[in-house]
Every structure is written in C-alpha cells, then in structure tokens.
Amino acid sequence: MEPELFIPARALSKFVYCPRLFHLEQAQGYWRDSEETRLGSHVHRVVDRPGSGLPPLQAIRAEGWRTRSVRLSSAELGVVAVCDVVEGVGDRTCPVEYRRGGPAPGGGPWPSERAQVLLQILLLVRHGYRCDHGCIWYDRVRRRVEVPWTWEAEREVLEALSEARAVAERAEPPPPLKHSNRCPGCALLGVCMPDEINELAGRDPEPPRRLLARDPDRFPCYVTEPGSTVGVRNGRIVVARGRERQLSMRLRDVLHLVLAGPVQLSSQAVHALAEQGSPVVWTSTGGWLKAVAVPVAGKHVELRRRQYTTSPAQGVDFARAIVLGKIRNCRTLLRRNGSLAASDRARLDDAIKRASRAEAVSTLLGVEGSAAAAYFQALPGAFRSDNRLPAPLFEQTGRTRRPPLDPVSCLLSYLYALLVKDLTVACYALGLDPYFGLYHRPRYGRPALVLDLAEEFRPLIADSTALTLINNRQADGGMFEVHPTAVALTRGGRRTVITAYERRLATEAVHPVFGYKLTYRRTLEVQARMFAAYLLDEIPRYTPCTTR
The missing domain is CATH 3.90.320.10 (Lambda Exonuclease; Chain A)
Structure with missing residues (x-):
C-alpha cells in the first residue's frame, strides 16, 4: 500500500x-x-x-x-x-x-x-x-x-x-526546543515562538530570550486615492493615477496591500504578491472590510477543527481573559490621561471583579457593557480643552455608530476598522476562521473571532491613536465632513488617521508575559499565535496583552 x-x-x-x-x-x-x-x-x-x-x-x-x-x-x-x-x-x-x-x-x-x-x-x-x-x-x-x-x-x-x-x-x-542555538536563525521563529510557548507551558524555567524581531521588515501599503491603478514593474509596486505616478516601493517591502474604494489592481501584481505571501485587502472608502486574498490560506485544518469544537469551559476562559484585558487597558488609558475619577475607577474595578468571577459568556457581555458605558462616559475628560474638533461634541452624543454622529465616534469607528483589518489578515495567515468567535456570537458577515482578539487592543491602539490626534490638535475641522445625520472623514482625513495608526503600531511596549519590548504590530501577531497555541493545547490559558 x-x-x-x-x-x-x-x-x-x-x-x-x-x-x-x-x-x-x-x-x-x-x-x-x-x-x-x-x-x-x-x-x-x-x-x-x-x-x-x-x-x-x-x-x-x-x-x-x-x-x-x-x-x-x-x-x-x-x-x-x-x-x-x-x-x-x-x-x-x-x-x-x-x-x-x-x-x-x-x-x-x-x-x-x-x-x-x-x-x-x-x-x-x-x-x-x-x-x-x-x-x-x-x-x-x-x-x-x-x-x-x-x-x-x-x-x-x-x-x-x-x-x-x-x-x-x-x-x-x-514541543519547541528548549533555549536551543538553532532557534535564532530559523525562518519560522515568529511562527514557532519556542521560548514563549515553553514558558507558558511550564516546560522551561528560564525567561524567554529576546529572539522575536520587534517589527516585521515589511510594512502595509495603503492605496486610498479613487481611480488609482496598482501594478508591478521590475520588482516594485507602482501606484499611478492617470499618467501621474503616486508611489513606487520595493515589492519585497510590502507586508500587505490595502485597496480602499475604487482602485484597480493588475493580475501581475496579484501573482507577485501571492508569490511572496503578501495578502491583498479590499475595503470601502470608509474602512469597512470587503474582501481579503491570502496566499495559500487555511492549510492548518486541525487548528480550525479545534476552533469549531472548543468546549464551553474553554470558550468562557478565553472570553473572561479578553474582557479582563480590555477593562484593565481602558482603566490604564484613563489613568494615564488624567481622566479617571474615583467614581469611574470604582465602577471599572467592580467590573474587573465581576468579570473574574463570571462563569458564562452572557454574564461577561453584561459586565463588559457596563464597563464600556463607564469608560466612554469618562473618556471626554482625556481630551484637551482647546482641541480643534468641530461640533457636535462627543460629550453630548456619547459613543455612536453606523453612522457616527460626532468626530470622536467617527475617528474611533475608522480606527476600529483598521484594527479589524490587521487582525483578519493575522487570522487568515494562521489558518483560523475569522468569523467563528468564542466570545462574540457568530452571525452572517460578522468577523466574531477578530472582534474577540480586538477587545484588548481597542484602548491600546485605536483609542490611544484617537487621543493622540485630538490632543496634538492634528484632528481639526478639515478632517471631517459633518452632515446632519452623520460625520465622515475626508480623503485627507483618512490619510492622516492611517499615518497615526501605523505610527502607533510601530510603538514599542513591554509584553506583560515575556518581559521584553515588542511593537504593537508584532504584538497583534503574537497574541493571535498565543490563541492558536491555546486551541492546540500547547499552553494552558490565553493571557491578554495589558499595560500598566
């Protein structure tokens, strides 16, 4: 045979x-x-x-x-x-x-x-x-x-x-090799995470070495200008509009390509990007995800099988971890920006206690909802008083969505969409199904797993970026189109937000588990891989990324 x-x-x-x-x-x-x-x-x-x-x-x-x-x-x-x-x-x-x-x-x-x-x-x-x-x-x-x-x-x-x-x-x-000299030069070091997996699994008492690169050596390429065309020539991605060349960068430097709105992409560019493993992401002009093309995605069948057959207890453990991570990061952001009043801190501390004791996803949803209400009520206190945002004000509307009714909600919605884009690409690259979550209920068109993984990063990346734009007075009336029924970003406003978001992803922070610095871009990938390791029983629990 x-x-x-x-x-x-x-x-x-x-x-x-x-x-x-x-x-x-x-x-x-x-x-x-x-x-x-x-x-x-x-x-x-x-x-x-x-x-x-x-x-x-x-x-x-x-x-x-x-x-x-x-x-x-x-x-x-x-x-x-x-x-x-x-x-x-x-x-x-x-x-x-x-x-x-x-x-x-x-x-x-x-x-x-x-x-x-x-x-x-x-x-x-x-x-x-x-x-x-x-x-x-x-x-x-x-x-x-x-x-x-x-x-x-x-x-x-x-x-x-x-x-x-x-x-x-x-x-x-x-299991990974233990503190082996073979690991540093391995091409799959960022996939394997040997020292990190061994530490979380309790197999190696030594602390993990500083092996993972702080940031990938490639970066996303955003094309947001309607009517642009993207092609490839002589090993370079070339973006043009009519006869005007807008961008030329080495193909090997492209982590993934983001096409916002009516942008044309040549088949030669698709093949060249696929050959080097770079995904292509299509979004609306407002940032909402439309499609993702990931080269040879989804080969890891066993990982998806584990994802679909997760036990209720394992699902609650993961949901509890991400809710606790989100609330703690919200509390940290308010404290760092001087807007955490004693009453707000008490409400968030109480939410943390209740989430840590929760035994059902439905209970966690209620706890997270009350914590989010307290957080967004306190968030306007983090804005500088002389900010340049146009009316209407976030203090008056509160957090609004679909459509956002104020500039702050507009910023947050666009930044959350960018975060969803990056985590969707990470899920597809690992072989995870981004639409089957353990905390958010799966339903048609909802990337439930991506929303799960995004929870701990909303305050760390998206909300922090919005605060930076507001308090540095970069966000002004010229970034927004204010209508009676909605507020939207202008074309230039979207470029400004993307630049600030990518700058935030390049910021380094000490990982709470491994004790060394990583950029937030790399941390997104690490956390997705930790979730995959949790599903495969390589590590006993998922630990969210939190800062102090």
Whole structure:
C-alpha cells in the first residue's frame, strides 16, 4: 500500500534539525522566506537549472557523466527528492548536495544535511544505480564532505523517515526546543515562538530570550486615492493615477496591500504578491472590510477543527481573559490621561471583579457593557480643552455608530476598522476562521473571532491613536465632513488617521508575559499565535496583552 503522504528529502533534513519545524512546514503548511533562504537560493542558482536527466542504466558511459537538478521518487517509500547534482564514473553514481555554509565542527557533515544526502542515495539505489557515497559541497569553505553509504546508514535513514511520517500525521506539533542555538536563525521563529510557548507551558524555567524581531521588515501599503491603478514593474509596486505616478516601493517591502474604494489592481501584481505571501485587502472608502486574498490560506485544518469544537469551559476562559484585558487597558488609558475619577475607577474595578468571577459568556457581555458605558462616559475628560474638533461634541452624543454622529465616534469607528483589518489578515495567515468567535456570537458577515482578539487592543491602539490626534490638535475641522445625520472623514482625513495608526503600531511596549519590548504590530501577531497555541493545547490559558 502506498503512503498517503510523500515526504521530500529536504523536509527530512528539517525533521532531523527540529521536529517542530518539520511539523510546521509539512503538516501546517507554514513557509517563510528569509535572508538565509535567499542566500541559499543564490548558491543553488546554477544547479537548480535542470540538466539532461539520469542516463539509463544500460547506457552509462565509462568515462564519466554529470547532470543537474535530478528528481527522484519512490511510491513504496513515500518520498521525493531533487538532487542538486548527480555524477558518475563507470557504474558508480554520487549525489552532490550544495550548501551555503560550512561543515560541522570536526569537518563532518551536519546531521540534518547528512540525512538528506542519505535519502538521495537510498532513492538512487532503489532505482538500480550503484552508489557507495554522496557528497555535500559547502560553499563557505569551497570543498566537498563525503557521506558514506553503509547498511547502518540505510537503517538510520529509514528509521528517521518512519519517525518523520509519524510526526507529520499527528495533529499537535512537537514541543519547541528548549533555549536551543538553532532557534535564532530559523525562518519560522515568529511562527514557532519556542521560548514563549515553553514558558507558558511550564516546560522551561528560564525567561524567554529576546529572539522575536520587534517589527516585521515589511510594512502595509495603503492605496486610498479613487481611480488609482496598482501594478508591478521590475520588482516594485507602482501606484499611478492617470499618467501621474503616486508611489513606487520595493515589492519585497510590502507586508500587505490595502485597496480602499475604487482602485484597480493588475493580475501581475496579484501573482507577485501571492508569490511572496503578501495578502491583498479590499475595503470601502470608509474602512469597512470587503474582501481579503491570502496566499495559500487555511492549510492548518486541525487548528480550525479545534476552533469549531472548543468546549464551553474553554470558550468562557478565553472570553473572561479578553474582557479582563480590555477593562484593565481602558482603566490604564484613563489613568494615564488624567481622566479617571474615583467614581469611574470604582465602577471599572467592580467590573474587573465581576468579570473574574463570571462563569458564562452572557454574564461577561453584561459586565463588559457596563464597563464600556463607564469608560466612554469618562473618556471626554482625556481630551484637551482647546482641541480643534468641530461640533457636535462627543460629550453630548456619547459613543455612536453606523453612522457616527460626532468626530470622536467617527475617528474611533475608522480606527476600529483598521484594527479589524490587521487582525483578519493575522487570522487568515494562521489558518483560523475569522468569523467563528468564542466570545462574540457568530452571525452572517460578522468577523466574531477578530472582534474577540480586538477587545484588548481597542484602548491600546485605536483609542490611544484617537487621543493622540485630538490632543496634538492634528484632528481639526478639515478632517471631517459633518452632515446632519452623520460625520465622515475626508480623503485627507483618512490619510492622516492611517499615518497615526501605523505610527502607533510601530510603538514599542513591554509584553506583560515575556518581559521584553515588542511593537504593537508584532504584538497583534503574537497574541493571535498565543490563541492558536491555546486551541492546540500547547499552553494552558490565553493571557491578554495589558499595560500598566
């Protein structure tokens, strides 16, 4: 019987290097390009060009031969491999694997690279070629290291293959390595979060290292001008309106592309963005999410299964955590801006006590509603008295939505929409269903899970950005269109809010659990990954992001 899962030789190398990395790539479908992979591709630029293929056994030339990029497979073993180079003299063949770095201490091959070459040899032997060794070419030292083929080596690679297949077929990934030196250079470090997961799971008493980058090395690209066109030329995203070029930036610098309103996108740009894993987000001119195109989204079937089959107790635990996180962050924001009166603090403190004892989602909804009423009643006290906002005033209308009836509510609605956009992209990238929440009730068109994850970040990111715009007197009458039945942002106003929002996402804060600084942009991703780890039972509870 043929195996259902074919394992590439390079994946076996990943398994020997780190079983968790192997599971993340093979079972969950994660892949991240990195500087290491780009440099490795540069080393492979010659051997990746296909050669003439292996010569038939009966036509092997005695004087020697050499061919590139040879694909081999075995249905019986359930494996596939691409040999960088296969060469031979007489009836002997030898696979040669190209590597960017150098050999292991002592001059021998690294175990993970040795496993890959051994599997290539095994496939050559199973296809009838005589092979007593393979080689690894290390580009840094410019020499080959030999990998001998023996019966012990054959048993070793078959055992590794069997173990790898068992790991790939498991729903849960293996635990992360503990404070390993292999982690800092891993392309999936931000996905795996080894030190963080180990600490939350109680497996490692040492504090997590400062491994995660504070911020991605790419940034969102917003196109908000109606009638603009977006294309790609010479590795750059180009935004134009008519014959006027409005923006040109490197394609590799685009984290995701946001198209607000009537903006055209070329199919070439879609393909180029998909190839590097950058989502495309379509919104209305007012910021409401219309569609998201995420490359190869949703491969992690087990994560979605866990999301859909969460126990009621687990759902209440998560809901309690996010409500407590939101109320505490609301209290902190009011205290920092000098608008937390004793009565308001008492109401929020009481809400925190009641939420911590709540045993049902319905109870938490009531607690959150009363806390939100107290918070928005106190929020106008955080505005400077000489702000430049036009009438009507937030103090008179209170928090209004769909449509907002005052400039503050208008700012908050637009900022909440931007936050929903970023968390929706994070959910799709992880394989989560953004429309199936544990706290907010799922219903048609409502991204319930995104709203769940957004709760703790509303005061931290959106409300804080609105306060900054108001108290720095950047928000003025020119940003708003005031109508008798609604208040909306002007085109220039939306650009100002987006700039302030992105500046807030780039702000660093100490993570309450891990004790090191992260930007809020990275923290959004970390919290979404912590939720995924909670669903997969990798960590016992979800801890919200709160500040003091």
